[in-house]
Amino acid sequence: MLACHGPNGLSAKGNPERVASLQPPVKTRHCFAALAVTALVYGDVSALTPPSDSDGPIRLLNCVVSPAGILEAEVDSTSDAAMNCNISCGYEFGGKRLSQWFEVTIPKRFHGHVGHFDTNGGRPGNFSGSVGTCKKTDMR
Numbered sequence: 001m002l003a004c005h006g007p008n009g010l011s012a013k014g015n016p017e018r019v020a021s022l023q024p025p026v027k028t029r030h031c032f033a034a035l036a037v038t039a040l041v042y043g044d045v046s047a048l049t050p051p052s053d054s055d056g057p058i059r060l061l062n063c064v065v066s067p068a069g070i071l072e073a074e075v076d077s078t079s080d081a082a083m084n085c086n087i088s089c090g091y092e093f094g095g096k097r098l099s100q101w102f103e104v105t106i107p108k109r110f111h112g113h114v115g116h117f118d119t120n121g122g123r124p125g126n127f128s129g130s131v132g133t134c135k136k137t138d139m140r
Contacts, residue, residue, distance in 0.1 A: 056131070056134070057077060057078045057079035057083065057134070058075060058076075058077050058079065058083055058085055058106060058131050058134050059075065059076045059077075059078075059131070060073060060074070060075055060087060060089075060129050060130065060131050061074040061075060061076055062074040062126045062127070062129075063089030063090055063091065063126065063127040063128065063129040064113065064125075064126055064127075065091050065092075065119055065122045065123060065124050065125055065127065066124060067124045069118060069119045069120060069121050069122050069124070070116060070117070070118055070119070071089055071091050071100055071115070071116075071117040071118075071119050071122060072089075072113040072114065072115050072116060072117075073087045073089050073102055073104070073113065073114050073115045073129060074112070074113050075087070075106055075110065075111070075112070075113075075114055075131075076110075076111045077106050077107070077108065077109060077110045077111070078109065079106075079108055079109070079136075080108055080109070081108050081136045081137075082105055082106065082107050082108055082136070082137050082138070083105070083106045083108075083134045083135065083136060083137065084103070084104070084105050084106075084134065084135050084136075084137040085103075085104055085105075085106055085131060085132065085133070085134040085135075086101060086102070086103055086131075086132035086133050086134075087101070087102045087104060087114070087115065087129060087130070087131055087132065088100070088101050088102075088129050088130050088132060089101075089102065089115070089117075089127065089129035090127040090128050090129055091119055091122045091123070091127050092122060092123040092125075092127070093119055093120075093121065093122045093123070098119075098122075099129070100115075100117045100119075101132075102114065102115035102117070105137060106134075
C-alpha cells in the first residue's frame with residue numbers, strides 16, 4: 001500500500017478515504033498529460049509518409065526552396081539505368097500554394113537535388129510533390 005502524507009505531514013496509511021482523496025487528482029493529471037504528449041508526438045509522425053520500396057525506382061524525398069528562392073527536387077534513385085522523369089513540386093509564394101513541373105534526367109543510383117526553378121521570393125522550406133512518369137534513357 002502506498003503511504004501518502006497530507007499537508008500537515010500526517011500519514012494517510014490505514015485511512016482508505018484519505019488515500020483516495022489524495023491520489024486520483026494527481027494521477028489523473030499525469031495520465032492526461034502523458035496522453036496529450038503521446039497524441040501530439042504520434043499525430044505528427046503518422047502524418048508523414050516516408051518513401052517505401054513500392055514507390056518505384058525513383059522516389060521524391062522533398063521539394064526544397066532555398067533561402068535564395070530556388071526550388072529543387074530531392075530524389076533517390078535505385079535504378080540501374082538513367083531515368084527521364086516528370087516531377088511536380090509544390091511551394092508557397094505570397095501565402096498561396098503553387099506548383100512547378102520539372103522534366104529531369106536522373107543518373108543511375110543517384111541521390112541528390114535535380115531541377116532548378118527561381119520562385120522569385122518563394123517561402124524557404126520543404127514541400128511535397130509527386131513523381132509523374134519515368135522512362136529509361138541513355139545518359140549522354
